[in-house]
Amino acid sequence: METANPLHDIAVFLKRLQWTALALGALWLLWVLAPILTPFAFAALLGWLGDPLVDRLQRAGRSRNVAVTLVFSAMTLALILVLVLLVPAIERQIAILIESFPSYREWFMQTALPWVEARTGLEITSWLDFQRLSELIRSNWERAGGFATTLLGYLSRSGFALIALVANIALLPVLAFFFLRDWDVFVERVAALVPRKYLPTVSRLARESDAMLGGFLRGQFLVMLILGVMYGVGLWLVGLDLGILIGIIAGLFTFIPYLGPASGIILGVIAALVQYGDWKHVAGVLAVFGIGQVIESYWLTPKLVGDRIGLHPVAVIFAVLAGGQLFGFLGMLLALPVAAVANVLLRFAQERYTHSKLYAGDRPDIVVAHAHPQSPAAYPREPEAE
Template sequence: MDDTAVNDIARFFRRLQWALVALAVLWLVWLMGPVLTPFVVAALLGWLGDPLVDRLQRAGRSRNTAVVLVFALMALLLALALLILVPTLQRQIATLVHSLPNYRDWFVDTAIPWLEQRTRLDLSTWLNPEYLIEQLRVHWERAGGVATTALGYLSRSGFAVFAMVANVVLIPVLTFFFLRDWDVFVERVASLVPRDHLGTASRLAKESSDMLGGFLRGQFTVMLILGAMYGFGLWAIGIDLGLLIGIVAGLLTFVPYLGPASGVIFGVIAALVQHGDWKHVAGVLAVFGIGQVIESYWLTPKLVGDRIGLHPVAVIFAVLAGGQLFGFLGMLLALPVAAVANVLLRYAHARYTQSRLYAGQSPAPGVGAERVSGGGIIVPADSDDEGEGKA
């Protein structure tokens, strides 16, 4: 067996070894998801706050002082959000509970007959509350068994509730330490990278961090602005549940097209139930139409742009796949992993377009020899471009 075959076998076993290590890491992440969740949340907060800490350090403050200032700012913003949102949401939910009979009557007396008239389907039997209650009574024994099982699970999950509270308490403590020692963690990880690949690894890591950081900060700002715009706009035209609908639509803006679509549906239903005229429906459509114009032509291009480089379908798939595989932890890690994967795929594509496999070794019959330029463009070999001679 020659040296080439031995090297190929050794390379295969090294790759197999790394694949097994990756699978073992994923298995451990899946097993330790509940334990790792507060660490991941704190790491994301520390990563988002580290640029501001570095900026304060460059302004002349010590690392500890900068960390305390940034941590206090983050805690203040969280406290203000809770002080503003919690009472507002409490009032809006109380209004919703008080209005539920009106929504039920509108659904039974107006919505169902309207749908039946246009679809010619007998929906009143299936959607009638009395029929649903009767079906529940008929199957009460089975429902009672399910309820008993659920209550038994809840009674056995007291430790899980305690663990969740402990995680919430841990997050600010861990965030402070991640803010303080973020640069130390980065240096220790960089020290493990082989020296021959340190430059490439550093460049790819910086691209991933810049891309994801810009996307998250911009998207979060867009969500806040749109939630406030939708909420106050619906409140201004007289929708009692306008603030709640606006907040929900703003949060769902993270999923492309879901936020405005859900806001329009809920807003139109609220306008029809509360006022019953098309003037308020037109007002709801105007609020979301203006919001979408501002978001499409100013907010998203200005604050988000194309920083993550992923199609909206890929973003949705990443979040759903992460949640399906690793639960809430997977949803937290979905976008960071997707951003890193996107940067690595770009790097792999650039390497591939400059490889011999892509360029080929022999010209096609009747065509002059061609080769690949530094930018991945195929040019004739006899081109007199000076830059190509250096590529």
């Protein structure tokens, strides 16, 4: 029987208390420095995303500086194209939605609500004031420009806030370039700090985390982008005025199973009924999303995502919302990396637990195999005659 060692127990307790205090201090420092760390976190994320392309160009024979310049230029060009093409299109779509809101209100009041009331017996029209809701949305949209003017005026009056905003915007491309160029150096320096005893385990967990998070960001985001473009163009060809906006919404919600196509179908059918009022355009909307789902299921997801995704959509939503609540925009940026690492650590802990004595119990030293009923060993042998 082992004897208790009070000094050893106290030392273990103090060590755990020290690590707990260190973790709480790091979280407090992260919360305090969140506004300053936001451009660094975003630049590090861009550097991590672009590093595989840089490594591939290096293996093709280009130098590190040339590869970094090419990848950084491509990322900058993609961002400019998104800002130039997508933002004005979304703004026009929202303006069309606000202008056509009376038509949607009339359709809901004259068609949708009477149909629902006739089949459910509920009196919805009596406690819904769509006229007031329409005026509220329109007035808020018209005041959006005034809000932007007020915000810019506040920033201009607050010199420090304006300087911080401009500094963050100006620092972002510079930090992203340096993270992209020196990403391998940062990884080597972090690996050099890991105790040699735990280096194989830490390296394995880091590779699994990188594969999981990389599979989600690179694969799923490509699927969202392709489907958003397909849905938007398809609904525009059908003739919907709000087709691009509905396609973008459906593409953004694609990472949640069933929610992306379901939201797109509902919004597309409503837009077709309000704008045209016939079933021909509704059939066109259903055909667009049907073709998109076939392409996603049989080509996009197996080709771009495969089985690399280990993050459940519910975990992704919770991680992003929790990160934003705790640390603001910085928390939303760090939510997916933290969730991926936590998922890998939980799998590792489960693996260790299933191989532990607590889970498996005391295994017998000798395992007696049961003989098959039809085998001769299953029946007692008669004693041989002497």
